[in-house]
């Protein structure tokens with residue numbers, strides 16, 4: 001079957017019917033993430049999106065992470081992204097967030113990750129390095145997720161400007177140039193630690209209203225120095241952080257962005273596209289396109305694949321490897337997005353919690369194969385016997 005002409009391509013984000021799918025599924029075609037060290041090949045285009053677990057202790061990974069990562073590494077996905085990981089202690093969103101800022105947090109992460117990787121087929125791992133900015137010192141979601149004040153055991157957050165996320169909250173402290181230099185170094189140090197423990201790829205968290213996104217967005221950044229005001233100025237610090245990490249890490253390095261704040265007159269797709277083009281010029285290998293999170297005023301048009309058009313736009317303009325994410329739940333939907341040229345990779349979060357073997361089912365639906373641990377080879381239903389390829393099991 002040949003691909004249809006551009007004008008007849010499926011509408012954006014619309015699942016394509018199985019009859020219109022290419023015979024060889026793109027979702028299950030390997031993809032090479034470029035990088036200065038020669039690139040990283042993923043067995044398929046399914047990426048496990050970063051998902052905070054809020055169960056670290058003092059930033060250190062725990063048994064929960066061992067169980068969680070082991071399960072996800074056995075999902076059949078092409079790459080696992082470790083949750084938003086604080087590059088400083090006060091850059092965590094909550095007391096329970098994972099960190100990578102000192103030897104103890106590095107040792108704990110190494111221990112749990114190495115053990116999880118021993119219990120699964122080889123799957124590349126990416127880590128999302130993050131600083132929460134004015135959203136730091138929050139309660140975990142199941143305790144309401146609101147700002148934890150100093151007198152409640154929280155800490156004073158740092159941010160581009162002394163502007164709180166919500167009107168009734170105490171403002172964060174506006175960062176000095178020294179604070180910014182320190183933070184840039186913290187990102188670099190965390191990247192070095194990640195590399196040391198064998199993590200293959202790094203995603204900088206520039207989305208969802210956290211620190212790097214706060215610098216980009218005029219809602220959170222009202223600085224009057226060279227780091228605020230014009231789009232050029234607002235992009236300056238995130239680009240400096242990116243460039244510094246690029247110097248220190250030669251594996252695939254990308255950034256997650258919020259393509260729009262969903263607020264009129266704020267950070268939008270045009271600025272995100274320009275930012276992506278500049279990131280590429282600084283050596284960025286991939287961009288992961290999400291949206292929102294900077295303001296409670298946001299009005300998000302949520303629906304299946306609602307962020308995919310942003311990914312498609314940024315991909316075409318920047319020529320960068322692009323990950324689409326957000327309410328992608330069906331194999332045919334994911335396949336249709338790739339076939340329409342709107343992304344190179346598909347990230348899933350909630351669908352993989354709900355169905356931890358989602359990639360197995362997707363492979364069955366698209367007549368493709370995934371790699372699984374031999375212990376699970378007998379676990380396929382009769383109608384999906386070929387999902388693991390030509391594996392053979394015997395008994396007597």
Ligand SMILES: Cc1cc2nc3c(=O)[nH]c(=O)nc-3n(C[C@H](O)[C@H](O)[C@H](O)COP(=O)(O)O)c2cc1C
Pocket residue numbers: 049050051052053083084128205207208256290325326327328347348349350351
């Ligand atoms: C439990 C949970 C934790 C999340 N933690 C993070 C995170 O650490 N970093 C991040 O960028 N996004 C985080 N997200 C957002 C997801 O990565 C993803 O962008 C979002 O859920 C939309 O994708 P989905 O529709 O496939 O769930 C989280 C989402 C969930 C459900």
